[in-house]
Amino acid sequence: MPDWVRPLLGWYHQHRRCLPWREHPTPYRIWVSEIMLQQTQVATVQPYFERFVARFPTPAALAAADLHDVLKAWEGLGYYSRARHLHRAAKALAATHAGRMPTDLDGLRALPGIGPYTAAAIASIAYNLPHPVVDGNVARVGARLWCIATDTRTPRVQRDLEQRLQEAIDSSGDPAAFNQALMELGALVCRPRDPLCATCPLRTACGALATGRTAELPVRRPTVRVPHYRVAVGIIEDQGRVLIARRREEQMLGGLWEFPGGKLEPGEKPVETVLREVREELNLAVRVVSRACTIRHAYSHFRITLTAFHCVPEGDPASAHCDRPMAWVPWDRLADYPFPKANHKIFAALGRALPARASER
Ligand code: SF4
Numbered sequence: 001m002p003d004w005v006r007p008l009l010g011w012y013h014q015h016r017r018c019l020p021w022r023e024h025p026t027p028y029r030i031w032v033s034e035i036m037l038q039q040t041q042v043a044t045v046q047p048y049f050e051r052f053v054a055r056f057p058t059p060a061a062l063a064a065a066d067l068h069d070v071l072k073a074w075e076g077l078g079y080y081s082r083a084r085h086l087h088r089a090a091k092a093l094a095a096t097h098a099g100r101m102p103t104d105l106d107g108l109r110a111l112p113g114i115g116p117y118t119a120a121a122i123a124s125i126a127y128n129l130p131h132p133v134v135d136g137n138v139a140r141v142g143a144r145l146w147c148i149a150t151d152t153r154t155p156r157v158q159r160d161l162e163q164r165l166q167e168a169i170d171s172s173g174d175p176a177a178f179n180q181a182l183m184e185l186g187a188l189v190c191r192p193r194d195p196l197c198a199t200c201p202l203r204t205a206c207g208a209l210a211t212g213r214t215a216e217l218p219v220r221r222p223t224v225r226v227p228h229y230r231v232a233v234g235i236i237e238d239q240g241r242v243l244i245a246r247r248r249e250e251q252m253l254g255g256l257w258e259f260p261g262g263k264l265e266p267g268e269k270p271v272e273t274v275l276r277e278v279r280e281e282l283n284l285a286v287r288v289v290s291r292a293c294t295i296r297h298a299y300s301h302f303r304i305t306l307t308a309f310h311c312v313p314e315g316d317p318a319s320a321h322c323d324r325p326m327a328w329v330p331w332d333r334l335a336d337y338p339f340p341k342a343n344h345k346i347f348a349a350l351g352r353a354l355p356a357r358a359s360e361r
Contacts, residue, residue: 001171004145007201009174012181015188017042020050022180027101027126028059034121035082035113039300042187048077059101062087063094071255071338078300078341080253085113103127121179130175132165134158137186138179143218144190147207152218228303232270233261234278234311235346236286241328243317244337245282248324252299257337259308259346260326270307278311282322285314293349297342308346 016022019042021033032053036045052073056062062070067087074083089111093099101122102108108119120131134142139152142161150157165182172178189196197209208214236243236259244257262277264270271288278286292308313320320326329337334347 002168002205004202004205005168005172005178007204008181008185009172009177011201012177012184016180016184017188020046020053025125025176027103027122029053030122030126031101031114031118032086034118035086036077038082038118039079040077044077048074056090058099059090059093060099062090063099067255068338072336075256075338076341076344080256082113084249084255088112089114101126105129105131124169124175124179126176128174128176130166130169130172132162132169133179133183134161134165135183135186137184137190138165138182140192140218141182141186141190141202144195144208144214145202145206147211147213147217149217149219151221153221226298226302228305230264230270231261231304231306232264232273232277233259233306233308233346234274234286234288235259235292235308235350236278236284236311236313238313238317238328241330242334243282243284243320243326243328244334245322245326246324253340255338256340257327258340258343261308271309274309274311282320282326284317284320286311287314293346295342295345295349297345304342306342306346308349 019033021029033045033049036049036052055073056065056070065087067084070083070087071080074080077083092111093101102110103123105119105123108114108122109116114122117133117135120133123129124131124133132138134152139158139161142148142164143152146164148157148160152158152161169175169178185200185202189200190202195214197203197206197214200206200209203209206214208217234243243260245260246257247254249255260278260282261274262281264273265276268276271291274288275286278284289310289312292310294305294307296303296305317328327337
């Protein structure tokens, strides 16, 4: 056993955080937590996880749910394809595995939304199988421990890290604790900035500490500038109801609802965009009454500046139709629909924070 493994496990048993998915770590709860934790911080995930598993406590319950309700439970967590894949995978389990999770790596990887990392995480944490995982935290610890001066996100370095970790996890005697210990160490001690080396259980084995390179490892690629889009939407009201449309499944934020609108074309003013988009997409002529608000929002891969306008139909509101689901919804029922975060900023800017869902009142 490498000499740093035992101190790592000892540290983990003493310092690990009490997290909801670590209580009753069933394969299903581990699966849901691993999917939610992708690109998302632990503190953000905790309340979502607790609500989600309370609402959908088993794969069978998730499979039986409507996608609309699954997206509503995911609302605000972002990366909605994760929720759609989770739902599809639960349906696949119900159809082919009597609702039970597969117990091996290949069976897990065959499910929608489960890649090599997530399969290894579930297999090791839920079934104590010796499959190493390399997430951002583990890669940082590895890069410092072994002084790896190449970008840890490259496939070659990922494979190298997995090989080094395989030997350690095989000898650990507790793969579930080993993987969680490395992830926890990266989150709490071997932090991106100002690692707490003085209290680190790996300090006597750490190459970066020994050579004074903790600040320069892991090496990072320069960040890429994210694109910025200008968007305009219409809050089209008729007799106390608002017109919303559902985004296509294959789109980013697919399955969520939104106010109709779109990106500004070159030389176009926001108000012109609303009139054009609503006419093109919904076959509806509207009159813009006033500017409602402008909000800014940063998604993972782009930023938007969104201007919303109060509008009323010019012709017969019933003539509106489009090739994706749309609905006229009373303001006090909007909470029953999942919306992207940017739309919640619109509600807040209008002073119309959404009421609780009808089913939660
Ligand atoms: S000694 Fe410091 S740099 Fe090395 S693994 Fe521990 S916290 Fe990270």
